[in-house]
Amino acid sequence: MLGAAGAWIVSKVPELVLQCALIVFSIVLALAVDQWQGERSDRDLALQSLDGFEREIGANRAKLEDKTDYYVTLRDVVPRMDSAGKLRTADEFYDMLGVQSFQPPALQATAWQTAVATGALRLLDYPTVDALSRAYNQQARYERVSESRMPEFLRTGTAPQGATRAMVRATLLYMDDEVREEKSLAAEFDNALAKIAAAKRREGG
Amino acid sequence: MFRSLRPVRAGAALLAAALLSLARADTAPAQTAARQPPAGAVAIIAHPRTPVNGLTLAELRQVFLGEQRYWRDRTRIQLVARVPEASERRVVLHVIYNNMTEAQYSRFWTGKQTRVEGSSPWPAFNSETAREMVAARQGAITFVPARQTTTGVKVLRIDGKLPGDPGYPLQ
Numbered sequence A: 001m002l003g004a005a006g007a008w009i010v011s012k013v014p015e016l017v018l019q020c021a022l023i024v025f026s027i028v029l030a031l032a033v034d035q036w037q038g039e040r041s042d043r044d045l046a047l048q049s050l051d052g053f054e055r056e057i058g059a060n061r062a063k064l065e066d067k068t069d070y071y072v073t074l075r076d077v078v079p080r081m082d083s084a085g086k087l088r089t090a091d092e093f094y095d096m097l098g099v100q101s102f103q104p105p106a107l108q109a110t111a112w113q114t115a116v117a118t119g120a121l122r123l124l125d126y127p128t129v130d131a132l133s134r135a136y137n138q139q140a141r142y143e144r145v146s147e148s149r150m151p152e153f154l155r156t157g158t159a160p161q162g163a164t165r166a167m168v169r170a171t172l173l174y175m176d177d178e179v180r181e182e183k184s185l186a187a188e189f190d191n192a193l194a195k196i197a198a199a200k201r202r203e204g205g
Numbered sequence B: 001m002f003r004s005l006r007p008v009r010a011g012a013a014l015l016a017a018a019l020l021s022l023a024r025a026d027t028a029p030a031q032t033a034a035r036q037p038p039a040g041a042v043a044i045i046a047h048p049r050t051p052v053n054g055l056t057l058a059e060l061r062q063v064f065l066g067e068q069r070y071w072r073d074r075t076r077i078q079l080v081a082r083v084p085e086a087s088e089r090r091v092v093l094h095v096i097y098n099n100m101t102e103a104q105y106s107r108f109w110t111g112k113q114t115r116v117e118g119s120s121p122w123p124a125f126n127s128e129t130a131r132e133m134v135a136a137r138q139g140a141i142t143f144v145p146a147r148q149t150t151t152g153v154k155v156l157r158i159d160g161k162l163p164g165d166p167g168y169p170l171q
Helices: A003-083 A090-097 A110-118 A126-149 A152-156 A164-203 B006-027 B057-064 B087-095 B102-114 B127-136
Strands: B042-046 B078-082 B122-124 B140-145
Touching (some): A003 A164, A090 A164, A090 B127, A110 A126, A152 A164, B087 B140, B127 B140
């Protein structure tokens, strides 16, 4: 009933099945390769992001530690100079200690901004993102509070004459508060750095 | 019992004289009075517990360029630097930093901080503050006019010489 045409079609079925199978296989293979490339690209982005965070937080940590050390030393020096009568006037205070001594360290947040902009944060695990978020939030809070807490005479370099006793007391209190805040921020940085190191090990970086 | 005590007395006198001359030698000053350093000479002073008494100029450069960051007892080195407009700072920029300008000096330390290669020098607004900071902070080192050094800090020999010695390099 099929005749010659039918017989021809039937003879071609195995070839057709094979071709279909090959086409399907090629599509599946292409999808798999694409997925593998996407995962590799995500992994590279995650590692780059972690490297960036590690460098930036490490640098911020070093600047903070430097400032803390400086204030701890000045907290010894200022009372000694005061007792020795070297800080009797506002002019003497500024001559001895200056104003630039009390500027907070310039901390960076570029790595966080870049990670947010590139979507790299979605590639990191929750504990790492949590630690990074806490560190950068604490950093922003430290910068705001440090600026608002600084006595006016340290910001402007001018003070009324006769206010030296109050200046010395206020400076010591300011340094005490700064050291406390800096140590707290340093602890957050250390926590973030530990999470970054663990995440890099997991990613094979 | 004794025929004569004269030899005994003579021997005792000789012994006493010898002991007396030894005692005088012990109390003689160990060195002659320090030479007054010339005006413009710069002394390098460090915390009293710094584990060195002197540095060569090359070693001093390594310290001041931040290339050596620790003393041999693992204490971190902390530079304290007079802020601009000080004659001793000009000597240090000329001799130790090989004629760096203030702008170059500022860029040098900004670069080091960015690369986390060490902390930048602490600013000191006059020599007295610099001395107080060095006296208070173990590991600290700074430069002051040689005629203004006081007790409480250690003056380092540079190339084996103190300020005022002929050939002292920082003047």
